[in-house]
Amino acid sequence: MKYIYLDHSATTPVDPEVAELMMKYYVEYYGNPSSVHYFGRQVKKALEEARSQVADFIGANVSEITFTSGGTEADNLAIQGAARAQAKKGKHLITTAIEHHAVLDTFKYLAKNGYELTVLPVDEDGLVSVEDVAKAIRPDTILISVMHANNEVGSIQPIAEIGKITREKGILFHVDAVQSLGKIPVNVQDLNVDLLTISSHKIYGPKGVGALYIRKGVKISPLVFGGSQERKMRSGTENAPGIIGFGKACELASQRMAEESKKLTKLRDMLIDGILTKIEHVKLNGPRGDKRLPNNVNVSIKYVEGESLLLSLDMLGIAASSGSACTSGSLDPSHVLLAMGLSHEVAHGSLRFSLGRQNTEEDINYVLQELPKIVDRLRAMSPLYAKANCQNS
Amino acid sequence: MKYIYLDHSATTPVDPEVAELMMKYYVEYYGNPSSVHYFGRQVKKALEEARSQVADFIGANVSEITFTSGGTEADNLAIQGAARAQAKKGKHLITTAIEHHAVLDTFKYLAKNGYELTVLPVDEDGLVSVEDVAKAIRPDTILISVMHANNEVGSIQPIAEIGKITREKGILFHVDAVQSLGKIPVNVQDLNVDLLTISSHKIYGPKGVGALYIRKGVKISPLVFGGSQERKMRSGTENAPGIIGFGKACELASQRMAEESKKLTKLRDMLIDGILTKIEHVKLNGPRGDKRLPNNVNVSIKYVEGESLLLSLDMLGIAASSGSACTSGSLDPSHVLLAMGLSHEVAHGSLRFSLGRQNTEEDINYVLQELPKIVDRLRAMSPLYAKANCQNS
Amino acid sequence: MYSEKVIDHFTNPRNVGEIENPDGVGQVGNPKCGDIMRITLNIENNIIKDIKFKTFGCGAAVATSSVVTEMVKGKTLEEALAITNAQVAEELGGLPETKMHCSNLAADAVHAAIKDYLKKQTKV
Amino acid sequence: MYSEKVIDHFTNPRNVGEIENPDGVGQVGNPKCGDIMRITLNIENNIIKDIKFKTFGCGAAVATSSVVTEMVKGKTLEEALAITNAQVAEELGGLPETKMHCSNLAADAVHAAIKDYLKKQTKV
Numbered sequence A, B: 001m002k003y004i005y006l007d008h009s010a011t012t013p014v015d016p017e018v019a020e021l022m023m024k025y026y027v028e029y030y031g032n033p034s035s036v037h038y039f040g041r042q043v044k045k046a047l048e049e050a051r052s053q054v055a056d057f058i059g060a061n062v063s064e065i066t067f068t069s070g071g072t073e074a075d076n077l078a079i080q081g082a083a084r085a086q087a088k089k090g091k092h093l094i095t096t097a098i099e100h101h102a103v104l105d106t107f108k109y110l111a112k113n114g115y116e117l118t119v120l121p122v123d124e125d126g127l128v129s130v131e132d133v134a135k136a137i138r139p140d141t142i143l144i145s146v147m148h149a150n151n152e153v154g155s156i157q158p159i160a161e162i163g164k165i166t167r168e169k170g171i172l173f174h175v176d177a178v179q180s181l182g183k184i185p186v187n188v189q190d191l192n193v194d195l196l197t198i199s200s201h202k203i204y205g206p207k208g209v210g211a212l213y214i215r216k217g218v219k220i221s222p223l224v225f226g227g228s229q230e231r232k233m234r235s236g237t238e239n240a241p242g243i244i245g246f247g248k249a250c251e252l253a254s255q256r257m258a259e260e261s262k263k264l265t266k267l268r269d270m271l272i273d274g275i276l277t278k279i280e281h282v283k284l285n286g287p288r289g290d291k292r293l294p295n296n297v298n299v300s301i302k303y304v305e306g307e308s309l310l311l312s313l314d315m316l317g318i319a320a321s322s323g324s325a326c327t328s329g330s331l332d333p334s335h336v337l338l339a340m341g342l343s344h345e346v347a348h349g350s351l352r353f354s355l356g357r358q359n360t361e362e363d364i365n366y367v368l369q370e371l372p373k374i375v376d377r378l379r380a381m382s383p384l385y386a387k388a389n390c391q392n393s
Numbered sequence C, D: 001m002y003s004e005k006v007i008d009h010f011t012n013p014r015n016v017g018e019i020e021n022p023d024g025v026g027q028v029g030n031p032k033c034g035d036i037m038r039i040t041l042n043i044e045n046n047i048i049k050d051i052k053f054k055t056f057g058c059g060a061a062v063a064t065s066s067v068v069t070e071m072v073k074g075k076t077l078e079e080a081l082a083i084t085n086a087q088v089a090e091e092l093g094g095l096p097e098t099k100m101h102c103s104n105l106a107a108d109a110v111h112a113a114i115k116d117y118l119k120k121q122t123k124v
């Protein structure tokens, strides 16, 4: 069977060049970077090289990069760390309704432990309004966190504009750029951010590695204590092969991004247009055009449920994901789709295709050929569709 | 130049079999284990297989294993997590003076934030007394943490006996078994522990992976919030290749441990006896015999400083480590050696050789041939040695 | 994740559809939870003669609906009422833990249809 | 970590030893910190004619001791007193950050030896 991977927002394969490089640091140059001897020094050097590859990719200084075990930890470090370090200054935090759980759940934890939280709404395209942010600010606001691009619907937020406001007011601004990195430019200067989260496994680097950009002069408290690695911001023996792989993945992404994003945008629009044309009762979730990530397609296919769509696609070798509650084991469907105003049943029938480096027009055509048949079959089974049809006729 | 790696307590090379397996999961089976599709399911299965390899190796149940980004994070999760979860029950914590910084610094952080800490002393061999533990317990004691084997001097603590007491009193007992795993039996039932930390890169697995054993029924608070992975104890996309590598490393270690430890014990004693015989004014740090890890040698070579010993060894291709402050960038030498009663200057001159899988008698002979010459050279340069010699004569 | 039997019932569901003029109709779940099952059945001499289902829901929901129709077809009402959701899951070789409470409602749907039938009977 | 020049001076230290009947002796550091440097020197007509060092300490400590003896040999006392620890580090092509404050005391040791000499002079 042919396998078509269209779930790159969940994770990506490691680039072979990256994997090969990592292998060397697992087996051959395996020292602990803190060691003074030959084995350690070699690794230390490669680790610092990786730090500058990562820093370069986001327009930061090497001393502003703290490596973590992934995007989730970086989000937690930024948010818990900033909240704790500034607890004496104020207790008010601001975020949005469509953040990743790594951000949202961390804020909710803080809200249960003495902080106050404002969660901003989004419009029907999944976009936050700059005005809403400005209006939510209070004298005791200490941290604002808004994601760069949403992982479910690909909506790109007005980060630079929000950053202007936070800078004026002297409030720390954290941005989760896990999904935008490698797809659209991410530059900490242009975006006016103080803290920025990125993750390796979304850009063809290894899982289990991420980084937090911490603007020079910004003080946050560490989460994890111990050996004083990463300038005491993140103790623990460094995952050197992972970090070195992440560095390489950043370098490759910076070389390939322009061309790749052009290609992905074309495939994306082909898939969106194809689905909207070939299947009835379908809604595109998220904006069209420049405000959407080049690789994101998210549609709600009414009267059918997301997991059974996924399962049917999977049987044909097509890997996608859904905003259905059934895929997460919880009862509620995607908080992002609900925040955009979708009803529960429509949100349950949503499907995300996230494109990547190896995808081709052929892949898209295959999906466009098979998906309508799947939808027909499931709708024939659906008690909602029957009713809808009766009502329509 | 021939390189001889004698710093296995700092980190180990990844076993080629482990590295090869990981490679597959970086490049080929790269799905996110949370995904329902083919790519995700494959990885999920391998991940759970790894969990049972790890669980088997320490006599635990699969549901009692939480994967983390390393030993440091596991220590933090255990200690911060247990302290927070039991804050209402009491605020008193007990640990020892020779713990790894991942434990000690975490306790010190808590001690600055509303908890009370008792730090137990050790004897001149670096051993904790069971009686001291018993005497330190108060009605409001909520957590006791004692390492299984010390990373600097290899002393093996009476964990099972301490565990009997903590169990009787109903106090949570955490054990850092990072250094003992793979060298001596580590069984959570025999040791009577509630929480146990292990780390992959010390047993020929990849860096950036560790695990916390959490006995069934024990409640601790998570450090990191987000996607609810690891039964909500540790959110974040799983480092699947790393975890799968750790599982394999546990399996290999369990097969090889008995034979390997016999070999290492022999080499260890050869090195200790050789150094004590060939060099004057040398002190062995830590116990001899069964109470010492099979792979640990730690000596203080008086009148010379540790880093210049390391540097000189390094020039001959021999990788070791030292308890010198100079290697850590702080002013104080090893807190472990000081806790054992060594003076600052003697502690500064300490050297650790930690043996591993590939080491041979030849390696040991090479060290025994070169080390005396290095010591002679450095002592000739040392103002302390001159004085000592004058006093002696 | 799913057993082969679940996948089989999901791919080739038995007794899909809606009986015209059914003796009993049962519908459980609601779209908020992402699972709705609708059972229609015909009953003759206290025995389920025919049964069909329609389901909006995940793979587990479809498979449990399909298998329950096989389990109760030809059975007496008492026998059908004795079948539990847990037995349905067992018949499928088990379900993932997360599916046990929200998508495993097929027996409930059958019971609802039978009760609908019984209610109509008493009214007559 | 260390520059080539540091390694060179560590491996082949210049002027190691102790001058018998020196004109001045300087010792800085203490064993608690892990670094002790002892400088002995002979002075003739306000010029450092001979200088030797002994050092207990890390690579940086040995190298700075060694290079400082080269830097001041043949210099006037005023010239030698003007040399700073920072200049010594620079002469070695820089030192790791962590070594800058604790192991970079060689100039201090020389200054101490010169002051010892000057003190003896005034006493005479």
Ligand SMILES: Cc1ncc(COP(=O)(O)O)c(C=O)c1O
Binding pocket: A009, A010, A069, A070, A071, A072, A073, A075, A100, A102, A147, A149, A150, A151, A176, A178, A179, A199, A200, A201, A208, A209, A210, B235, B236, B237
């Ligand atoms: C927007 C966003 N933030 C954070 C994360 C978490 O990153 P990681 O998977 O590296 O923990 C993800 C991915 O799951 C994401 O899409």
Ligand SMILES: Cc1ncc(COP(=O)(O)O)c(C=O)c1O
Binding pocket: A235, A236, A237, B009, B010, B069, B070, B071, B072, B073, B075, B100, B102, B147, B149, B150, B151, B176, B178, B179, B199, B200, B201, B208, B209, B210
């Ligand atoms: C005893 C002990 N505990 C904890 C750690 C920390 O583990 P890791 O290096 O995986 O963070 C180490 C190793 O550095 C150790 O030796």
